[in-house]
Amino acid sequence: ILNVEQSPQSLHVQEGDSTNFTCSFPSSNFYALHWYRWETAKSPEALFVMTLNGDEKKKGRISATLNTKEGYSYLYIKGSQPEDSATYLCASLYSNYQLIWGAGTKLIIKP
């Protein structure tokens, strides 16, 4: 059974601090890794889709890296702001088109 793990489950960060969290996934038959941000009472919003080992993507203060050989991706947030508070979900796509979701990391930014 394919399983995608995210850690930590929740995280409290002081406003202005930088933070990062992890998505671990099985590396066999890997095809793509998705990151989504899900704010309360809103729809999940796509942040990044990465496919290549060593990929690094950036959107404003948020960036992500991908290691397909060891099966992990990091999401980094630089200079956290209150609006960054959300649940961050990753999902790993495999060559059989199976998209497996992690349970998310809930990020709370303390003013």
Next chain:
Amino acid sequence: DTEVTQTPKHLVMGMTNKKSLKCEQHMGHRAMYWYKQKAKKPPELMFVYSYEKLSINESVPSRFSPECPNSSLLNLHLHALQPEDSALYLCASSQEPAGGAYEQYFGPGTRLTVT
């Protein structure tokens, strides 16, 4: 228009009722998805439609019946549900079938309560 809309936002139904959830997108996406999400758990894929044809059914009970009337619309017909089916039902779409390297666009979800 990069929006996926879902109606209704909330639905309460009895176990003998028949109801439908609706999802719509006008981005020209060729794949549409239904997910079920329970609190503090990851979204669970239920169905995938590719080019208006059902391509993936993740062993979902027959009391859930999907329908794709056209490329912009996706319905989920509900009949004889159980209380454990209470959850947030999310619809999503992507440019190409099965997601691939394309991001999925999600609707706000329908919060379903089965009494």
